[in-house]
Amino acid sequence: MLIYERNSLVDEIVDLTVEYGKERSALLPILQTLQLRHKCISDFAQQEVARQLSIHPVEVYSVISFYTFLHPESQGRNIVRLCQTISCDLAGKCYLVKAIERELGIKFGQTTKDKRIKLEFTNCLGMCDQGPAMVINERVFTKVTPERAVAILNEVK
Amino acid sequence: MNSKTESRAPVSQQALRVQQPFDSSQIGAMVTIEINEKKMQVPLGTTILEACAQNQVQIPTLCHHKDLCTAGVCRICVVEVDSMKTLQAACAFPITQQIKIKTSTEKVRKARRHIIDLLLSEHYGECYTCVRNKNCELRSLASEYGVDGFTFGHPEKRKHDIDKSSFSVMRDMDKCVLCRRCVRTCIDLQEVGVLEAVGRGDQTHITTFMGKPLSEVICINCGQCVNRCPTGALYTNDPSDDIWRAIDDKKKHVVIQTAPSPRAAICEEFGMAAGTSLTGELNTALRRIGFDRVFDTNFAADLTIMEEGTELLNRLKSVVVDKDTSVKLPQFTSCSPGWVKFIEHFYPEYLDHLSTAKSPQQMFGAVTKTFYAQEYNINPEDIVTVAVMPCSAKKFECNRPEMDSSGFKDVDYGLTTRELAKMIKEGGIFLPEMPKSGFDDPFGEASGAGLIFGATGGVMEAALRTAYELVTGREVPFEKLRIEACRGFEGIKQASVKLKNCVPDYTFLEGVDLKFIVAHGTANARQVMEMLKAGELNDVHFIEIMACPGGCLGGGGQPIPTSPEIRKKRAEAIYAEDESMTIRKSHENPRIKYIYEKFLTDGPCGHKSHKLLHTHYTKRGNFIV
Numbered sequence: 195m196l197i198y199e200r201n202s203l204v205d206e207i208v209d210l211t212v213e214y215g216k217e218r219s220a221l222l223p224i225l226q227t228l229q230l231r232h233k234c235i236s237d238f239a240q241q242e243v244a245r246q247l248s249i250h251p252v253e254v255y256s257v258i259s260f261y262t263f264l265h266p267e268s269q270g271r272n273i274v275r276l277c278q279t280i281s282c283d284l285a286g287k288c289y290l291v292k293a294i295e296r297e298l299g300i301k302f303g304q305t306t307k308d309k310r311i312k313l314e315f316t317n318c319l320g321m322c323d324q325g326p327a328m329v330i331n332e333r334v335f336t337k338v339t340p341e342r343a344v345a346i347l348n349e350v351k
Numbered sequence: 352m353n354s355k356t357e358s359r360a361p362v363s364q365q366a367l368r369v370q371q372p373f374d375s376s377q378i379g380a381m382v383t384i385e386i387n388e389k390k391m392q393v394p395l396g397t398t399i400l401e402a403c404a405q406n407q408v409q410i411p412t413l414c415h416h417k418d419l420c421t422a423g424v425c426r427i428c429v430v431e432v433d434s435m436k437t438l439q440a441a442c443a444f445p446i447t448q449q450i451k452i453k454t455s456t457e458k459v460r461k462a463r464r465h466i467i468d469l470l471l472s473e474h475y476g477e478c479y480t481c482v483r484n485k486n487c488e489l490r491s492l493a494s495e496y497g498v499d500g501f502t503f504g505h506p507e508k509r510k511h512d513i514d515k516s517s518f519s520v521m522r523d524m525d526k527c528v529l530c531r532r533c534v535r536t537c538i539d540l541q542e543v544g545v546l547e548a549v550g551r552g553d554q555t556h557i558t559t560f561m562g563k564p565l566s567e568v569i570c571i572n573c574g575q576c577v578n579r580c581p582t583g584a585l586y587t588n589d590p591s592d593d594i595w596r597a598i599d600d601k602k603k604h605v606v607i608q609t610a611p612s613p614r615a616a617i618c619e620e621f622g623m624a625a626g627t628s629l630t631g632e633l634n635t636a637l638r639r640i641g642f643d644r645v646f647d648t649n650f651a652a653d654l655t656i657m658e659e660g661t662e663l664l665n666r667l668k669s670v671v672v673d674k675d676t677s678v679k680l681p682q683f684t685s686c687s688p689g690w691v692k693f694i695e696h697f698y699p700e701y702l703d704h705l706s707t708a709k710s711p712q713q714m715f716g717a718v719t720k721t722f723y724a725q726e727y728n729i730n731p732e733d734i735v736t737v738a739v740m741p742c743s744a745k746k747f748e749c750n751r752p753e754m755d756s757s758g759f760k761d762v763d764y765g766l767t768t769r770e771l772a773k774m775i776k777e778g779g780i781f782l783p784e785m786p787k788s789g790f791d792d793p794f795g796e797a798s799g800a801g802l803i804f805g806a807t808g809g810v811m812e813a814a815l816r817t818a819y820e821l822v823t824g825r826e827v828p829f830e831k832l833r834i835e836a837c838r839g840f841e842g843i844k845q846a847s848v849k850l851k852n853c854v855p856d857y858t859f860l861e862g863v864d865l866k867f868i869v870a871h872g873t874a875n876a877r878q879v880m881e882m883l884k885a886g887e888l889n890d891v892h893f894i895e896i897m898a899c900p901g902g903c904l905g906g907g908g909q910p911i912p913t914s915p916e917i918r919k920k921r922a923e924a925i926y927a928e929d930e931s932m933t934i935r936k937s938h939e940n941p942r943i944k945y946i947y948e949k950f951l952t953d954g955p956c957g958h959k960s961h962k963l964l965h966t967h968y969t970k971r972g973n974f975i976v
Binding site for chain 2: 240241249252259
C-alpha cells in the first residue's frame with residue numbers, strides 16, 4: 195500500500211470515529227462503511243480501526259471473520275448472492291443457478307477472472323413470498339427468472 | 352426490573368424469568384439454597400460453582416479458571432436447577448433466589464458425557480505423544496466420566512499445521528477445545544491481544560491476527576496462555592533433546608544455572624504440595640543427570656542489582672546534579688523478557704527509560720563464557736550454557752541476535768521448570784528423595800536479595816537493600832530487611848524511602864524521597880505506562896515490572912496448573928528461603944566483590960561491564976506487517 199493511500203485511509207477512519215464515536219459499539223458501523231466503500235477491510239485498515247477504538251487488532255479480525263458480509267480481502271467488485279433456502283429452491287432456484295453459471299462461466303463460490311462478479315449462496319433473505327430472490331451488493335431482486343437474471347448480470351459493471 | 356406478565360406466546364416459547372424479581376437492596380444478603388437436597392446458605396450473587404466448591408461438591412470445569420473472567424462456553428459444568436427447563440452452566444449462574452440444584456442426576460451425567468464425546472470428536476492427537484499426557488484436563492475428564500469410546504468419531508487427519516515459528520510458544524490447534532482460556536488470558540489478563548476466536552459455528556478456531564504465525568505478531572512470549580491451556584494445544588518449545596546431546600558429548604562442558612522460581616515450584620511436578628523449595632535436592636539431581644557445573648542464577652541477579660542499582664544512581668546524578676535532560680527517569684527494570692518485548696511493541700517511545708542492564712540469565716551467560724572460561728581455562732567454544740527458568744520468554748531472549756557479547760551465543764538453551772522436571776524423570780531420578788548439595792564455584796554463592804527476584808517486588812526490594820546502603824552507609828530501616836511495601840500480590844504498589852544522612856559521594860541525594868512502583872502482569876504494566884504518558888509519574892524514580900502475574904513464580908514455564916493460592920505458596924517458599932540465608936544483600940556477596948576485583952575491574956557500569964552486561968533494545972512497534 196502506498197503511503198498516501200494509507201494516509202487517506204487513516205483520515206477516513208478518523209472521520210468515521212467522529213461520526214460513530216470511539217466506543218466498542220462503533221466497530222460494526224465503521225467496518226460496514228469501510229466494506230461498502232473499499233469492497234474489503236485490509237489488514238492495515240483493521241489495525242487502524244483497532245488503534246482508533248483502543249481495542250486489539252485481533253478482535254477486529256475476529257469480528258470480520260464472524261460476519262459473511264465483511265471481508266479482509268477483496269472478493270470482486272460485485273457480490274451476487276442467491277438465496278438457497280427452501281422456498282426459493284421450490285420457486286426455481288436451480289434454473290437460475292444453471293443460467294447464471296453458464297452466462298458467467300464460473301461456479302458458485304468463484305469470482306470471474308476480471309474480478310467483476312463473485313457468486314455466492316446465501317441463506318434466507320426474508321423474501322420467501324417473492325422467490326427466487328437474489329442480492330447484488332446491497333440491492334435485492336425478487337421473482338428473478340433466468341432471462342432476467344442474465345439481463346441483470348450483464349448490466350453489472 | 353418490571354417483567355411483562357401477559358404474553359401471547361405459548362408457555363414453552365416464553366422467555367424464562369426470575370420469579371422473585373431481583374431486589375438490589377438484598378445485595379450482600381444470604382440466600383438459602385439446596386444442593387443435592389442439602390440445605391445451605393450462600394451470599395447473594397455467588398455462582399453455583401462457588402457454592403458447590405464451598406460445600407465439597409465437585410463440579411467438573413474446563414473453560415473456568417480462577418484468574419480469568421467467566422466464559423461459560425464449554426458447558427461441562429452443567430447442573431440441573433429446578434424451575435429451569437434446560438441444564439444451566441454452574442460457572443455462569445449467579446444465585447439470586449432460593450433454588451434447588453442437583454449436580455449429578457442422570458440427565459446431568461449424560462449431558463456431560465456427551466459434551467466430552469463431542470469435544471473428543473474434534474480433538475486430534477494421541478495422548479501418549481502429548482506433552483500434557485499426565486495433566487491434561489480433557490483426558491482426566493474423559494476418564495472421570497467414563498468415556499469408553501469415540502461415540503461421535505475421532506479425527507484421523509490434521510486440520511491445522513503446528514505453528515512452530517516462535518522460539519517460545521508452540522500452537523497445535525488440532526488439540527484445541529475452544530475453551531477460550533488463552534483468549535481471555537491474552538486479552539483480559541495480560542492485555543496483549545494476540546489470540547482470539549476467529550470464524551463462526553463449526554469453523555471457529557483460535558488464531559492470531561490474519562492467521563499469521565506467532566513469531567510475526569505482537570506476542571510477548573509470556574506463556575501465560577500455556578499455563579492456562581487445559582490440553583496440549585499450547586506448549587513451550589522444548590530443547591531438552593539438544594541438551595541431552597550436549598551432555599552426552601564428552602567434548603562439551605555443560606553448565607546449568609537455576610533461577611529461584613523453578614526451585615520453589617518444581618516440587619509440584621513430583622506430586623508435592625506447592626510451597627516447598629527443593630534447591631539442594633535439585634543440585635544433586637542436576638549433577639547426576641550429567642551437568643558439569645551447577646550454578647546459581649542468583650549470583651547473576653546480584654550482579655544485575657549492582658549494575659541496575661548503579662545505573663539508577665548514575666541517572667539520578669545526571670538529572671539532579673548535571674541537569675541532563677537526555678537522561679530519563681523513572682528507570683524501568685529489564686529483568687523480565689516478556690515485559691521488555693511488551694514495551695518494545697507497545698511503548699517503543701519509552702525505551703530510554705528501560706535499564707540497559709541485561710537480565711540475570713543473559714549476564715550469567717556472558718560471564719560464564721568469558722570470566723569462567725578464562726579462570727578455569729576452558730575453551731568458551733566448548734561451553735554449553737543452559738538456563739533453568741520459570742519463563743517461556745527467556746527462550747526468546749537467549750535467541751535475540753544482540754545477545755552475543757561474549758563472542759558466542761551467551762545462553763545456548765532456555766529450559767522451563769516443566770521441561771527440567773521431565774528431564775529429571777527421564778534421568779531416572781525422583782527429586783524429593785535426593786540428598787542435598789550446594790552450588791559449584793565460582794558462581795555458587797548468592798545472596799537472599801538475588802533469591803527474591805522470583806516474586807513480584809523482589810527486584811525492587813533487592814535494589815533498595817543495596818542502593819540504600821550505598822547511599823547512606825546504613826541498612827534499610829526495616830525489620831529483618833523485609834520491605835513489606837514491595838511484597839504481596841496487589842497489581843500496582845507504590846511506596847517511597849527517605850534518604851537521610853547520605854555518605855559524601857551521594858550528598859546530592861540528601862533528603863530525596865526515593866519513590867518506586869512495583870507492578871506485575873502486563874495489564875498492570877499498561878496502566879503504569881498510561882500513567883507515565885499522562886505525566887502522573889514524573890516524580891517516581893524506579894519502576895519494577897514483571898510480565899507475569901505474581902512475578903517469575905507465576906511464569907509461563909512453571910508447573911501447571913496455576914492459581915492465586917499456588918502463587919502465594921511459591922512466594923512464601925521464596926521469602927522463607929531468603930530469610931534462611933546469611934548474606935541477604937547483593938553487594939555483600941563475596942563472589943560479586945571478587946568478580947569486580949578480578950574481572951570487571953572498572954566497577955559497575957564501567958566500560959567492560961557495559962560491553963558484557965548491558966544491551967540495547969529494538970523499537971518494534973505494534974504494527975503487524
